[in-house]
Amino acid sequence: MTTQTTKDTRNDFGMAMETTSPPRATTREWGGLAVLALALLLLAVDATVLDLAVPAISADLAPTTPQLLWIIDVYSFVLAGLLVVMGNLGDRIGRRKLLLIGGVGFAVASVIAAFSVSPEMLIAARVLQGVAGATLMPATLGLIRSMFLDPRQRTVAIAVWSAMAGGGAAAGPLLGGWLLEHYWWGSVFLVNLPVMLALLVLGPVLLPESRDPNPGRFDLPSAALSMLALVPVVYAVKETAAHGLSLTMAGIGAFGLLAGVLFVQRQRTLAHPMLDLKLFALPRFRIAVLTSLLSVFALAGELFFASQYLQLVLGHSPLEAGLLLLPGLAANVIAALASAWLVRYWRPGLVLSGALLVASVGSALFLLLSPDAATSNVTFIVAFLFTGAGVGVALTISSDLVVSSAPAARAGAAAAVSETAYETGIALGVAVLGSVVMAVFRNGLDLSHIPADQVGAASESLGGATEFARDLPEAVGTEFLTSVHEAFVSGIHLAAIGTSTVMLIAAAVAFRLRTARTWAPGGEKT
Numbered sequence: 001m002t003t004q005t006t007k008d009t010r011n012d013f014g015m016a017m018e019t020t021s022p023p024r025a026t027t028r029e030w031g032g033l034a035v036l037a038l039a040l041l042l043l044a045v046d047a048t049v050l051d052l053a054v055p056a057i058s059a060d061l062a063p064t065t066p067q068l069l070w071i072i073d074v075y076s077f078v079l080a081g082l083l084v085v086m087g088n089l090g091d092r093i094g095r096r097k098l099l100l101i102g103g104v105g106f107a108v109a110s111v112i113a114a115f116s117v118s119p120e121m122l123i124a125a126r127v128l129q130g131v132a133g134a135t136l137m138p139a140t141l142g143l144i145r146s147m148f149l150d151p152r153q154r155t156v157a158i159a160v161w162s163a164m165a166g167g168g169a170a171a172g173p174l175l176g177g178w179l180l181e182h183y184w185w186g187s188v189f190l191v192n193l194p195v196m197l198a199l200l201v202l203g204p205v206l207l208p209e210s211r212d213p214n215p216g217r218f219d220l221p222s223a224a225l226s227m228l229a230l231v232p233v234v235y236a237v238k239e240t241a242a243h244g245l246s247l248t249m250a251g252i253g254a255f256g257l258l259a260g261v262l263f264v265q266r267q268r269t270l271a272h273p274m275l276d277l278k279l280f281a282l283p284r285f286r287i288a289v290l291t292s293l294l295s296v297f298a299l300a301g302e303l304f305f306a307s308q309y310l311q312l313v314l315g316h317s318p319l320e321a322g323l324l325l326l327p328g329l330a331a332n333v334i335a336a337l338a339s340a341w342l343v344r345y346w347r348p349g350l351v352l353s354g355a356l357l358v359a360s361v362g363s364a365l366f367l368l369l370s371p372d373a374a375t376s377n378v379t380f381i382v383a384f385l386f387t388g389a390g391v392g393v394a395l396t397i398s399s400d401l402v403v404s405s406a407p408a409a410r411a412g413a414a415a416a417v418s419e420t421a422y423e424t425g426i427a428l429g430v431a432v433l434g435s436v437v438m439a440v441f442r443n444g445l446d447l448s449h450i451p452a453d454q455v456g457a458a459s460e461s462l463g464g465a466t467e468f469a470r471d472l473p474e475a476v477g478t479e480f481l482t483s484v485h486e487a488f489v490s491g492i493h494l495a496a497i498g499t500s501t502v503m504l505i506a507a508a509v510a511f512r513l514r515t516a517r518t519w520a521p522g523g524e525k526t
Contacts, residue, residue, distance in 0.1 A: 044168025216272025362386025
């Protein structure tokens with residue numbers, strides 16, 4: 001239950017009048033927020049745990065580089081393609097109901113992933129996780145929009161929500177590092193089960209049901225077009241980044257763009273569109289979506305190559321790698337919580353722009369990394385700390401801007417747009433930056449002492465090259481391993497330039513909000 005207050009104000013003629021303040025959240029709503037944070041924690045822990053498990057998965061299942069990239073990012077592809085659909089479904093059947101269904105589905109998919117015996121089986125399990133995850137993400141943010149009607153309380157709630165995403169990311173490497181040192185890589189997926197159990201027990205008690213009272217007809221053609229638009233485009237980008245442009249990929253990308261055009265045209269003709277395009281007419285909405293996508297693009301790409309760099313180049317154990325990632329991920333949590341305070345004193349464009357500039361500096365510092373652990377450990381910690389802090393503020397503010405722009409009845413659909421940008425950024429970050437690193441890696445290897453029939457195995461991936469070097473004679477193996485490490489670091493340097501540039505572009509876009517005259521914490525007019 002929420003409490004509603006009134007206060008006396010004066011009109012333009014100095015006469016006293018009574019106005020109604022938005023209802024304030026009670027203990028139940030804050031307890032419900034903790035339950036929603038559990039759901040988000042489930043997703044965040046799973047994502048970063050898998051980053052650290054990449055070397056172990058490579059050694060056990062021996063996936064090719066494309067398969068490894070699919071294991072990492074197919075989850076985000078599927079999730080991003082379904083978010084708009086699931087956000088609208090939650091508005092219709094109930095966001096709490098969809099959240100609980102998604103929790104069960106995610107747990108089942110996690111068990112399948114944990115006991116996968118081939119790359120193909122693990123990819124299929126990740127697809128199922130993506131379907132289930134698509135029900136969780138918009139439901140959590142949509143419920144926050146309907147539970148917290150007071151603007152300042154909603155900003156704090158979204159800051160907690162965002163901080164839990166960072167907290168899960170911070171806990172993931174530590175938990176994953178410990179699990180990988182004591183158990184097999186499949187155990188990293190099983191950590192989802194206790195969280196799911198807590199969600200199913202506490203959710204019905206603390207979370208109020210929330211839905212659109214007049215949702216209109218669910219449009220199946222729109223649902224199909226939304227998936228046909230995003231998935232082919234992201235797939236084409238990934239394959240082009242990895243293997244270069246081809247007619248096939250150009251055709252797939254063009255098909256996705258055509259589906260996107262048809263989706264937009266259909267939304268304009270519907271009385272109850274799946275995606276309300278009028279929201280994009282609001283500068284704060286479209287800028288928030290864009291900055292969210294670009295910032296998470298950078299962070300996801302860095303996490304992907306960072307775990308491999310720390311373990312396979314610098315030689316750290318999974319747990320040590322998790323500890324080196326922890327300061328940056330902790331900074332992400334603290335910065336997310338601090339953002340609720342920052343926007344009380346500065347306009348969102350200034351805060352967003354400053355945060356993204358900090359993230360850009362962090363990305364640029366990756367240019368100082370080398371294969372030498374003695375000189376690179378501190379540099380990595382500082383670089384990732386800057387990136388994590390900047391992205392933590394940016395994602396919190398952009399999420400608040402997005403969900404507060406829409407009416408409460410359409411909270412699920414608006415949240416789906418925010419989460420679509422988030423998950424698309426993750427997928428593109430891993431696909432594009434990961435592929436850039438691997439392309440530079442392959443071109444930079446010294447294969448002069450490697451037999452021609454073994455060149456493919458020696459250059460397939462960083463993990464494969466490292467294992468291959470151990471089977472060579474000591475002198476040749478040492479020389480080749482040095483080449484492997486230097487080539488991978490060169491790839492990181494190029495990706496760092498691209499990432500820093502993306503952050504600068506995002507900062508410039510966010511700065512356009514500096515003159516906005518109608519914004520307050522929670523997105524209300526001032």
